[in-house]
Amino acid sequence: MKNNGARTRSTLGLVGFLLVLVAALGAQAQPPSSKLPGRKPDSREPWGAFLGKAAHEVIGREYSVQHPTNVVFFDTVDLYGxxxxxxxxxxxxxxxxxKRLRxxxxxxxxxxxFEIKPDDEESRREGRxxxxxxxxxxxxxxxxDKKLTGGxxxxxxxxxxFENGGALWKLSWRTPEPGVTLYRWSYRRKKPGASWEERVAQKEEELPREEVEQRGELAGQALRAAYEGGEHPKGFQGQVYLPADCR
Known part of the structure; x- marks a missing residue:
């Protein structure tokens, strides 16, 4: 009887684990709804999810820029691939x-x-x-001879x-522990005529929702153009400063 009870608990535990894993796999297997930082004006996607995709896109592009000769895969390719x-x-x-995890x-x-997550403790634990x-x-x-480690x-x-001294958006990321890269969006209020040093020294605030609603799609297009070496999108009168420019 004791052996039967132990086997039953073991079986139930395994079933529970598999159900959780299958649910996670289902979420991972879904293709991303957008590959670019831009957002459609009529999109119903939550703003947090939009900013997350924008961050993933930029961080992935930047990794490729820094390692141009390496073979790099992003979250569109699963473990099998x-x-x-x-x-x-x-x-x-x-x-x-x-095999379908990405x-x-x-x-x-x-x-x-690397696993990319928002810069908070809960997301950091999930990324780990x-x-x-x-x-x-x-x-x-x-x-x-091909074992991997956390980057x-x-x-x-x-x-x-945006514009000369307009709103200044910042996306920053860091890798505080092997394999976990954390990102954060922030914002500085417009300050016309200020020098770059004055802009960077301004108080850093959380990116306001109204800013994202107003400029989200344009920001995405500008980031894409900057990485691809194209012209600024129509309506964007500002500047994009990539990590190479910041250094």
């Missing part, structure tokens, strides 16, 4: 329940992985768990200045 295309090992060895940034040359799960799955099938030392800042 990463192992196969990145030549890490045999992707067929990945369990069915994990890390935010995986570099199969530097053999590092997800990065650990991805690394465990990848390293289970990777060849001995470190990845940080940066992007500024968008």
């Amino acid at each position: 990463i192992v196969g295309k990145g030549k890490l090992g045999n992707p067929k060895r990945l369990p069915e329940l994990v 890390p935010d940034i995986t570099d199969t040359v530097a053999l590092v992985l 768990k997800q990065a650990g799960r991805y690394l465990a799955a990848l390293n289970e099938v990777a060849e001995p 470190t030392g990845f940080e940066g800042t992007v500024f968008l200045e």
